[in-house]
Structure formats: structure tokens, C-alpha cells
Amino acid sequence: MSRVGASRNDDVLVLGMNPHVQAEADAIQKSHPGARVLTIRDSARNDQVRGARAGGGQGLHDLRTEAGIQCFVGGLGLTWAQGQRVAAALSSAGADARDELAQLAQVWARAEKGGVIPSRLVLSGHSGGWSLWGEDKGFTNGALTRDSIARLAAALPRAASQVEDLCIAACYNGGETSVEAWRALFPQVRTVWAYNGSAPGTFSGATVHLARWEKATRGAVDVLQADRARGTRKGENVAVWSRRDGYQTATVRESTSGLRARYAEGQAVFARYFEGQERVRDTQRGPLREHYNTLQSLLGRPEVSLAERVSLERARDQTLRLLFYGNVATRFQRTHDASLQRGFEALGRRAPDFSQLSRAEALSRIQSFGAELSRRQPPPRDAVRLWPLLSEGLRELNRAHIPEQWL
Numbered sequence: 001m002s003r004v005g006a007s008r009n010d011d012v013l014v015l016g017m018n019p020h021v022q023a024e025a026d027a028i029q030k031s032h033p034g035a036r037v038l039t040i041r042d043s044a045r046n047d048q049v050r051g052a053r054a055g056g057g058q059g060l061h062d063l064r065t066e067a068g069i070q071c072f073v074g075g076l077g078l079t080w081a082q083g084q085r086v087a088a089a090l091s092s093a094g095a096d097a098r099d100e101l102a103q104l105a106q107v108w109a110r111a112e113k114g115g116v117i118p119s120r121l122v123l124s125g126h127s128g129g130w131s132l133w134g135e136d137k138g139f140t141n142g143a144l145t146r147d148s149i150a151r152l153a154a155a156l157p158r159a160a161s162q163v164e165d166l167c168i169a170a171c172y173n174g175g176e177t178s179v180e181a182w183r184a185l186f187p188q189v190r191t192v193w194a195y196n197g198s199a200p201g202t203f204s205g206a207t208v209h210l211a212r213w214e215k216a217t218r219g220a221v222d223v224l225q226a227d228r229a230r231g232t233r234k235g236e237n238v239a240v241w242s243r244r245d246g247y248q249t250a251t252v253r254e255s256t257s258g259l260r261a262r263y264a265e266g267q268a269v270f271a272r273y274f275e276g277q278e279r280v281r282d283t284q285r286g287p288l289r290e291h292y293n294t295l296q297s298l299l300g301r302p303e304v305s306l307a308e309r310v311s312l313e314r315a316r317d318q319t320l321r322l323l324f325y326g327n328v329a330t331r332f333q334r335t336h337d338a339s340l341q342r343g344f345e346a347l348g349r350r351a352p353d354f355s356q357l358s359r360a361e362a363l364s365r366i367q368s369f370g371a372e373l374s375r376r377q378p379p380p381r382d383a384v385r386l387w388p389l390l391s392e393g394l395r396e397l398n399r400a401h402i403p404e405q406w407l
Contacts, residue, residue, distance in 0.1 A: 117159055126404075191222075
């Protein structure tokens with residue numbers, strides 16, 4: 001079935017937070033050579049993009065500053081009021097995620113002026129269900145949240161209404177509540193493809209999945225089957241929504257009561273790792289990963305109350321950071337090295353290298369630091385400043401101090 005209507009097409013826009021996004025776009029292009037596939041990726045300079053200027057010509061816009069954002073939106077050719085809504089969306093994005101969001105704004109702005117944009121959208125990257133970020137293996141990138149994308153979609157409603165098929169090529173965005181949240185951004189969406197669990201990496205299955213998704217969403221389709229990736233790596237984790245059939249998963253879902261019971265049993269597992277009694281040997285497998293999967297499954301159920309959800313979200317954030325504690329400790333040390341030196345020296349102590357300590361050793365050092373700090377009257381300023389980083393950050397693994405892109 002071919003698409004009809006001026007705005008419908010089989011073109012695809014791929015926004016990727018990881019370095020191999022072009023390979024994913026190429027897989028889609030190979031699947032459908034006749035489609036136009038556009039790619040959005042990390043810019044050469046953090047949060048700086050090239051674009052039109054209000055007075056004419058092209059220039060490099062520095063989105064790290066309010067002046068740079070205003071200059072950027074001034075070149076989009078929108079009304080002043082709409083440009084300010086786009087500016088607010090860009091300002092809401094964290095460090096090194098504004099460049100991807102700005103490139104998305106450049107494409108979507110065409111629809112606001114009567115143009116046509118790709119009807120199919122792929123969002124790719126690492127995820128815990130609420131944002132997309134890039135890996136830290138010689139390639140660092142920020143975290144682009146669903147909220148920031150939602151703000152941009154609200155600012156550019158004609159563009160949002162042209163998106164008909166959405167693929168979230170990232171882990172843990174396939175719970176029913178998450179799919180509903182993504183659907184809410186695009187009022188005319190016909191299908192959604194996501195993962196109710198971990199998703200395959202670029203070269204370990206994502207390109208295969210994306211090719212199958214592309215074939216399944218050609219034309220004005222109103223149905224998408226969850227078994228389209230059957231027989232492939234992590235195909236069992238696919239979850240879909242379509243206008244005709246609603247929400248479906250590739251495998252039979254466990255009952256919510258069963259998940260709650262499994263979560264309660266897993267609390268002891270979490271405690272052993274959190275207290276440093278056990279060390280994560282494999283971030284993708286094992287008891288702690290299973291506990292994390294249970295948390296994500298519960299958060300995907302619409303019957304979970306708001307109060308329960310708040311508690312589960314905090315547990316999810318801690319568990320994810322505990323799974324990747326090795327990365328967390330390394331980035332924590334690298335980022336806060338100077339503050340660590342000053343804070344420990346203020347108490348007459350030598351600062352440890354937390355990247356070289358086990359979690360149990362790190363917790364012991366933090367406890368000792370806190371005990372010494374409480375004895376000092378008045379407490380040294382540098383030690384006081386360091387304490388929240390140690391206690392709320394490295395000890396409690398608070399999301400506010402341990403960003404997603406460290407994982």
C-alpha cells in the first residue's frame with residue numbers, strides 16, 4: 001500500500017546519540033533504496049551547529065549560551081512566538097544534547113512553513129526509558145530526554161503531526177506507559193516500535209531489526225506485529241503499538257502481582273550489591289540485571305500507582321548506576337578530582353582514587369570522611385562542599401549527581 005496525501009512519504013529521519021548511527025541509517029536505506037534517509041548525529045563541537053542566520057547567510061550557532069540559542073531560532077524562519085517556544089525546548093536540554101535537538105528543529109521547522117518532513121522517525125541510543133544518551137568509549141555525548149523532545153514537538157505541532165511511524169531503537173522504552181508517553185508526542189502516529197527490555201546494539205542486531213521495521217512500516221499502515229523480529233537477537237524484547245491492534249509484546253507478559261513479588265524478593269539482591277558485598281561481573285546478565293529488568297517491567301504497567309511509581313523510579317535509577325558502578329566511579333573520579341583533593345586535604349587526609357577502589361572500599365572511605373567532617377567545628381568549607389558529592393552521589397547513586405552519560 002502506498003501513502004497518499006501531500007505530507008505522507010516513506011522517508012526516514014534517524015536521530016542517533018551513539019557514534020554508529022550512520023550504520024543504522026545505511027541499513028534502512030539498503031532496505032528501501034527509494035526512500036530518503038536523513039541522519040542527525042553529534043556535532044563536531046559540543047552543542048554547536050551550523051544554520052541560517054536571521055539576517056541572511058549561514059553561521060555556527062553556540063547553543064551553550066542564550067544568545068546563541070536566540071540567534072539559532074532567529075534563522076529558522078518561524079514567528080517570534082514560535083521561535084521562543086523552540087528556544088525554551090533547546091534550553092531544557094542538557095549539555096551536549098542541544099546540538100541533536102537543534103538539528104531536529106531544523107528539519108521539523110520545514111513543516112511549520114508548509115513543507116514536508118520524513119513521516120518515519122527513529123530515535124537511537126542508550127536508554128533507561130526516559131532519555132537517550134551516547135556511550136563513553138572514546139565518544140562522549142549528552143542525554144536527550146523525552147521531555148525535551150516533547151517540548152520541541154509542542155513548539156512545532158505541524159511537524160509532530162506528520163510523524164506516522166516511530167521507532168525507539170533503545171533499551172527499556174517498550175513498557176506500556178512508556179509507549180503511551182511517546183505516542184502522546186505525535187498525534188497522528190500510526191505505529192510505534194520499542195523494546196520491553198534491552199535492545200540490540202548497532203552491530204549485534206539493531207541493523208537487522210531496523211531493516212525489518214522499515215519494511216513493516218512502508219505505506220500508510222495501521223498494524224504492526226510484535227513478532228516482526230522473531231528469530232533474531234533480542235527479538236523477544238520487541239513491543240509495539242498500532243492503531244488497529246493497540247499495545248502488544250513479542251512474549252507473554254508476567255502478571256503485575258507476579259512482578260511485585262519478584263521485586264520484593266530482589267531487594268535482598270540489590271542490598272548485597274549496594275553495600276559492596278558482591279561485585280557486578282557482567283553488566284548485562286546476573287541477579288542485579290534481573291532485578292533491574294523487574295523494576296523496568298513494573299514501571300511499564302499503567303496500573304502502578306503514582307506513589308509506587310516514584311519509589312520504583314528511584315530504585316531503578318540506583319540499580320542502573322549500580323550495574324555500571326565501574327564506569328560511575330571512573331567518571332566520578334575524573335570529573336571531581338580537584339574537589340576530591342581539596343576536600344580530603346581540608347580534613348588532613350590524602351584523597352583516594354575512587355576509580356581504583358571496590359564499592360565496599362569506597363563506602364568505607366566515605367563513611368570515614370563523614371565521621372571526621374562531623375567532628376570538625378567549624379567544618380572546613382572544601383570538605384562541606386565535597387560531602388554531597390560523596391554521600392548523595394557516589395554512595396547513594398543519586399541521579400542528580402550521577403548523569404546517564406556516565407553509564
